[in-house]
Amino acid sequence: MASRFNPLRADAHWQKVWEEAGTFHASDDSNRPKSYVLEMFPYPSGRIHMGHVRNYTMGDVLARYRRMKGFEVLHPMGWDAFGMPAENAAMEKKVHPGEWTWANIATMRGQLKRLGFALDWSRELATCDPAYYGHEQALFLDLFAAGLVYRKQSEVNWDPVDMTVLANEQVIEGRGWRSGALVERRKLNQWFLKITDFADDLLQGLAGLENWPDKVRLMQENWIGRSQGMRFRFRIAEPRPGAESFEVFTTRPDTIFGASFAAISPDHPIALSLAASDPETATFIAECKKGGTTAAELETQEKKGFDTGLKVVHPLDPDWQLPLFIANFVLMDYGTGAIFGVPGHDQRDFEFATKYGLPVQRVVAASAEEADKPIEGEAENGDGILVNSRFLDGLGVEEAKAAIIGRAEAEGWGEGTIVWRLRDWGVSRQRYWGTPIPIIHCEVCGAVPVPKDQLPVVLPEDVSFDVPGNPLERHPSWKQVPCPSCAGNARRETDTLDTFVDSSWYFIRFASQPKDRPFDKATAESWLPVDQYIGGVEHAILHLLYARFWTRALQRIGRLDVAEPFAGLFTQGMVTHVTYQDSEGRWLTPEEAETHDGPVTSGRVEKMSKSKKNTVDPEPIVDQYGADAVRWFMLSDSPPERDLEWSEEGINGAWRFIQRLWRIASEPREGSGEDPALKRKLHQTITSIGANIEALAFNKAVANVYELANAIEKAKPSATRSEASETLARLVAPMIPHVAEEVWATSGRPGLIADAPWPEADPALLVEDEVTIAVQVNGKLRDTLTAPRGAGRDILEEMALASDKVVRALEGRPTRKVIVVPDRLVNVVG
RNA sequence: GCCCCUGUGGCGGAAUUGGUAGACGCGCUCGACUCAAAAUCGAGUUCCGCAAGGAGUGCCCGUUCGACUCGGGCCAGGGGCACCA
Numbered sequence: 008m009a010s011r012f013n014p015l016r017a018d019a020h021w022q023k024v025w026e027e028a029g030t031f032h033a034s035d036d037s038n039r040p041k042s043y044v045l046e047m048f049p050y051p052s053g054r055i056h057m058g059h060v061r062n063y064t065m066g067d068v069l070a071r072y073r074r075m076k077g078f079e080v081l082h083p084m085g086w087d088a089f090g091m092p093a094e095n096a097a098m099e100k101k102v103h104p105g106e107w108t109w110a111n112i113a114t115m116r117g118q119l120k121r122l123g124f125a126l127d128w129s130r131e132l133a134t135c136d137p138a139y140y141g142h143e144q145a146l147f148l149d150l151f152a153a154g155l156v157y158r159k160q161s162e163v164n165w166d167p168v169d170m171t172v173l174a175n176e177q178v179i180e181g182r183g184w185r186s187g188a189l190v191e192r193r194k195l196n197q198w199f200l201k202i203t204d205f206a207d208d209l210l211q212g213l214a215g216l217e218n219w220p221d222k223v224r225l226m227q228e229n230w231i232g233r234s235q236g237m238r239f240r241f242r243i244a245e246p247r248p249g250a251e252s253f254e255v256f257t258t259r260p261d262t263i264f265g266a267s268f269a270a271i272s273p274d275h276p277i278a279l280s281l282a283a284s285d286p287e288t289a290t291f292i293a294e295c296k297k298g299g300t301t302a303a304e305l306e307t308q309e310k311k312g313f314d315t316g317l318k319v320v321h322p323l324d325p326d327w328q329l330p331l332f333i334a335n336f337v338l339m340d341y342g343t344g345a346i347f348g349v350p351g352h353d354q355r356d357f358e359f360a361t362k363y364g365l366p367v368q369r370v371v372a373a374s375a376e377e378a379d380k381p382i383e384g385e386a387e388n389g390d391g392i393l394v395n396s397r398f399l400d401g402l403g404v405e406e407a408k409a410a411i412i413g414r415a416e417a418e419g420w421g422e423g424t425i426v427w428r429l430r431d432w433g434v435s436r437q438r439y440w441g442t443p444i445p446i447i448h449c450e451v452c453g454a455v456p457v458p459k460d461q462l463p464v465v466l467p468e469d470v471s472f473d474v475p476g477n478p479l480e481r482h483p484s485w486k487q488v489p490c491p492s493c494a495g496n497a498r499r500e501t502d503t504l505d506t507f508v509d510s511s512w513y514f515i516r517f518a519s520q521p522k523d524r525p526f527d528k529a530t531a532e533s534w535l536p537v538d539q540y541i542g543g544v545e546h547a548i549l550h551l552l553y554a555r556f557w558t559r560a561l562q563r564i565g566r567l568d569v570a571e572p573f574a575g576l577f578t579q580g581m582v583t584h585v586t587y588q589d590s591e592g593r594w595l596t597p598e599e600a601e602t603h604d605g606p607v608t609s610g611r612v613e614k615m616s617k618s619k620k621n622t623v624d625p626e627p628i629v630d631q632y633g634a635d636a637v638r639w640f641m642l643s644d645s646p647p648e649r650d651l652e653w654s655e656e657g658i659n660g661a662w663r664f665i666q667r668l669w670r671i672a673s674e675p676r677e678g679s680g681e682d683p684a685l686k687r688k689l690h691q692t693i694t695s696i697g698a699n700i701e702a703l704a705f706n707k708a709v710a711n712v713y714e715l716a717n718a719i720e721k722a723k724p725s726a727t728r729s730e731a732s733e734t735l736a737r738l739v740a741p742m743i744p745h746v747a748e749e750v751w752a753t754s755g756r757p758g759l760i761a762d763a764p765w766p767e768a769d770p771a772l773l774v775e776d777e778v779t780i781a782v783q784v785n786g787k788l789r790d791t792l793t794a795p796r797g798a799g800r801d802i803l804e805e806m807a808l809a810s811d812k813v814v815r816a817l818e819g820r821p822t823r824k825v826i827v828v829p830d831r832l833v834n835v836v837g
Numbered sequence: 838g839c840c841c842c843u844g845u846g847g848c849g850g851a852a853u854u855g856g857u858a859g860a861c862g863c864g865c866u867c868g869a870c871u872c873a874a875a876a877u878c879g880a881g882u883u884c885c886g887c888a889a890g891g892a893g894u895g896c897c898c899g900u901u902c903g904a905c906u907c908g909g910g911c912c913a914g915g916g917g918c919a920c921c922a
Contacts, residue, residue, distance in 0.1 A: 222916085225841060229918055236922080257922060270922095310920075336920040346922045354838080355920060428921060547917085644849045644862060652849075656863055663876090664862090670877095710851070710861035717861090781857040786903040788857055826902050832856050836902050 012669035012746055014633020021748045022123050030761050031070075031125040035519070035530050037079035043534045044070040045514055047542030047550070048085045051111035051133075052092055055118040057582040057615055057653060058543070060625050064641045065579060065705065066541045067124045071741035072700045074125070075765040081534050083517040084119065084126045086112050088135035089506045093440045097472045104440040105468070108135055118626055123634045123744055125761070130517050134509035135440070139516065141463025142525035143509065144445040146561070148456045151446075153564045155201045158454060161433055162274075165193035170476035171437045186475075192296050197435040198444060198502065202556045206231055206427040208570075209555055218539075218575035220648075223547045230548050232428025234258050237412050238343060239421025241269055241319040244328050249280030250317065256342030256426055260415075261407035264396040265349040265370035267360060269319045270312065270332040274339035281315060281333075288313065288333065295335040310359055311335045322420050323397070334359065342426050350386065357386040370396045371404060432553065434505040439470060439478045441503030449490035449497040458491050464499070477501055510550055511557035514540075514572060528567060535567075536574040539703075544578035551576070577703050580650040581614045584621040594620040612652050623653050635743035636662040642705040642742055664713075665746055671719055672736045672750040678724025685722045688715060689731045690772035696738050697765065705742070712739055734766050781832035782807045784816040800827040807833035 025031060046066040049059055063084075070082035086108075093104035100107070112133060119126070132139050150156050164173040168186035172195065183190055202209075210231045213224045236258035243250055253271060257263075271278055273295040282289040291313040312332040321327035329347070336355065337346055350360030350367040360367055369382050371391040378394035393399040399407045415421030435444070443464040445457040457464055467485045470478035479485060479501040490497035512525070518534035519526040551573070558572040587600035588608050599620075600607045615622040629637055640661035645651040692715040699708035715735060722728045733754060740747035740760045751760035775796060780803060782790040790812040794803060804825050807813055817837045824836040 222841070226917055229840070232918090232921070234921070255922080259922080334920095336922095338921070341921050343922095348922085353922070355922080426921080428918095544916085646850075649843095649849095654849095654863085657849085660863060666876090706850070707861085713861050779857075783857085783903070786856095786901090791857065824902065826856095828856060832903090834856080834902050 012666055012749065014635060014665070014745065015630075017745045017749045018121065018123060018629075018634050021745050022120060024748075024759070025123075025125070025761065026128075028759070029129075030759060031074075031080075031082065031127050032129055033081040033083075033127045034079060035533065039077055039079040041081065041534055042070075042073045042078040042539075043081045043514075043518065043537045044073065044539050045081075045083065045517070045537045045541070047540070047546060048087050048510070048513060049115065050087045050090060050092070051108055051115055053111050053114070055115050055625055057623055057625055059119075060122065060637060061582050061641045061647075061651060062541060062543070062579055063119065063122065063124055064638045065577070065647055065703065066539070067126075067638075068642065068700060068705060068741045069539055069541075069703065071125050071744060071761065072697070072765070074761065075737070075741065075763065076697075077764065080125075081130075081518065082124075082126055083130040084124070084128065085131055085513060085517065086115075086133040086135075087506065087510050087513070088112065088133040089140075089441045089503075089509055091438065091440070094438060094472065097440075101472075103468070103470075105135065105466075108133075108440075121626070121629055121634060122638065125744070130520065132513065132516060132520070134442075134506070134513065137463040137465050138522075139513075140442040140509070141465075142516070143442050143504070143512070144457070144462050144464060145459055146512065146525050146566075147504070147508070148445055148459065149564055149566065150200065150560055151456055153560075155204065155560055155563075156198060157201065158196055158198050160194045161197045161199075162192050163195055163197070163433075165191045165195075167191055168475060172435075195435075197433045198446075198500075199431040199433050200556070200560075202432045202553075203427060203429055205556055205559050206233070206429050208559055209429075209552065212555065212559075212571055216571060216574075216576070219573075220576065220578055223544070223551065223576060223578060226547045227552055230429065230552065234426045234428070236260060236424065236426060237408075237415060237421055238424045239322055239415055241322070241345075241347070243331070244318040244320050249283075250277045253277055253345050254343040255345045255347050256424070257347065259349065259352065259408075260411045260421075261393060261396075261399065261402075261404050262349040262352050262370050263321075263323065263347075263411055264399065265351045265368045266321065266329055266347045267350055267365045267368065268330050268332055268348040268356075268363075270334040270337050270346050270348060270359075272337040272339040272344040273333055273335060275333075275337075275344045278333045288315065291333060310355070310362070312359060312363055314363070322415070330365070332363075340430060341428070351382045352386050352388050354386040354388070357382075368395060370394060375401065432505075432556070434508055435502040436505055437477045437480070437501075438503050439466065439472075441506060442509060443479070444500040444502050444504055446500040447488055447491060447497045448500060449493060449495060451495050452490055452492045452497075454500075455490055455492050455497070461491070479503070507549060507553045508557075511553045512561075514554070515558075515561075515567065526567070531567060532569060535569045536572055539575040539577065540573040541577045541579060541703075543581070547578065577647070579647050580645065582653055583612045583650045584615050584623060584653045585612050586619045586621045594618070596620045612650075614650075615653070628658060632658055632662045633665070633745065635665050635745050639664060639709070639743050643709045644706055646706050647703055665743060668716065668735070668739065668743070669746055669750065671716055672732050673753055674732065676729035676732070676754075678726065678728060680725050680727075682722055682725040682727035685718055685725070685731055686727045687772050687775065688718045689727070689734060690768045693734070693738065693766045693768040694773060697768075700741060708742070712742075736760060737763055737766050778830045780807075780830070782810055782813060783832060783834040784813055785836055786834060787816070789813055789816045796830055798829070800829060803827050803829070803833050807835060 044066050046062050070080050074080045088108050093108050096102060096107045097104045134140060166173050166183035166186055166188055168188040169183060173183055173190060182188060210233060213227055216224060236256055237260035238254055238256050240252050240254050242252045273292040278292060282292050312334040315331045315333060317331040318328035319331050321329060348356035348359060350357045350365060351369050352371055367382050370393060372378050372394045373391050375394060390404050393402045393407045399410060402410060412423040443466060445462060445464045447455045447457060449455050467482055470482060472478060486499040486501055488497055488499055514537055515526050515531050519530035521527050554572050558569055561567040562570055587595040589595055589603060590605055595603055613619055636658060640658050692711050696708045696711045699711060719728060719731050736747045736750040737760060744761060747760045777793055778796050780792050780794050781788055782792060790810045792806050804827055813835055820837040822835055822837045826834040
């Protein structure tokens, strides 16, 4: 028997054995209970990084554990393969995005396989494969037919040099991140998915997602942003064509008597109508358009208003008129694109009123006596009672809201309503490397869906990236097609779908992948929802919200009877590493830091990133230490939801443990007889490791393993000790499967440990028969004593009072009270 | 500005319902083995103190026989949202 575990040999050997035996193939028609474990699929950027390793190791432990517990486990892997980096590579390296992507997939697949993950590779998919995106096009058309897809003008960040739309994240200080050109706001025709139709469902559904982190549920709740309020109509005092009346939305209808102005968005139809005949108005609106749409820019932008000269009539007093402004801070796509301003009780309105000399009227006060107290410095948005508000005077804020809504509805000039922050999902991208939108624009028939029998609409291969802009747009022939409906002149849609569409249903395709349709309803439903989904918190809103929407949309059109795609969600922390900088602030790699002449400062521990030069490539680490050591390190110490700091000591420690485990588990089985203490420890550990894996508390499971290993090493040879060593191998098998298989095989056990059942714990052995009782005096620990489990209160009290240390601590005071918690402690109060 | 989370040794972190704070790992110290090193094994390691003992879970206050855990108020760090009417 080898004295050292050789991971290089063992890893390759067992990986081959699992693959040849099809150990991790998930069977659709198994009669075992099903469990679907999924980690967020990677973008094939080039190489696997430590974040992937941590993510996939966690999922793998759970998948292997569930198999051992008797589940039929679906644990698939694929590639989120469309996206911009491929196009950037095409421009920089003159390779086709497809070629670049498929090469990366091959590399990364090989790297993942070397880590020994229990994946069903027969279900592997890549979103850039027409065999995948063709089905996505079919689903898109189903949603289109159901009225859940539409096209409208929308404002975007436009890079005039690269001639493309930029995401907000790609606009840096008002300039395109690649071209450096000043970004313009431009209106383009874009395709949208009606996610807002599901706003209420998506919000309500969060309540049922008990196995999601509260944090993520809260983030989604805020993102969906439900606001309850009132909508009502303002009449313009001297109307003119195109400017007669408009609706406003407010969450504070109670403050309606504090209004001192009304304002509309520069994009509001009335603003546009006024601009058509008034150059000054037009100039103001044009000014508002300057600059990007990023959060940072909006923040620094000055609040500006333009007095239209028009007046609106207060709905509750025909003689009361308010000035109408066009204001740059009123958004067209929230609420109704128009507001009324209450400077006394809204900070932004307060600033606006101060700037333009508008009245500030108090309508809410702490008490009726404070009705005339001026509002100074800032708006008061707290609770109170209504003042200076005619028939609302004396009411509380909530009562007043109800009263005013009731009156508006009775009189027909307004109504209670709910407004959402969530906007429809714009999915058009002016890019090549994405799923073509399967629509044909006909001069006569308009937007016509590509007939299903003509799917997939495949990306042309012969494209060039020498010129900026969308290669599909300037391809000589690809877009020229006859209209499917009238056979007249038509052209293909040249926009492609947002890559988040690709990831909105891949988990369904994993569960069922027929050739002729996106998925089989019954088969997909037999696996879904995903029992445990694991990934980074950076997807807390976008991907997870889109996938929830897509699933509900499919449910609405009758394709899949699942409302929530992910029953359990876990968001894991990042892998971090120390950073190094030289005296001029340049980032250094750890190797450079060691050999650098001159001062080197060791910086903060940060997320591994190329720019900070603190990445650690997993592959050489696996070469040196083996897959199990890397996996063990990924699971040890840090709670999985927190960041894990990569360190040389850490991986060394993991390596040492793998070797130590090998020695313990593979040593000759000798000795006979029972070791009751060890037996009890073994059975307790079986339970706690199982519970901790189930709860994804891997760091605690690892600690349990160490405790048992320590106990085995300290124990004298016995039959129990031999049994414990053997069981230990099964307990670590989900975490470090290669060394576990090796132990299993060398100890002559038949079959694979991966197929072995999880050990059963004997409930009788889970409790101690002797317990240590803490003895306190006035809540301070003074002594401990050992008593049989279940000893009576009187006995424990008597034992405690007999303790020398207790007597001393009492210093002669009489005992006033004795609290006894059976099997736990005695507290003497004196 | 609004919302949320976190704060425990030199470090990562444990601690059912309030019931022996510091499990487990890393690091460090001493010792064994060795010509030596690595590896391995043994002992120790919250702080102050020779000890007896005392203090101690970011800070202050409270509830309780008893608080890392519950309540109130601060401080620090991190995250999300943000002209949202």
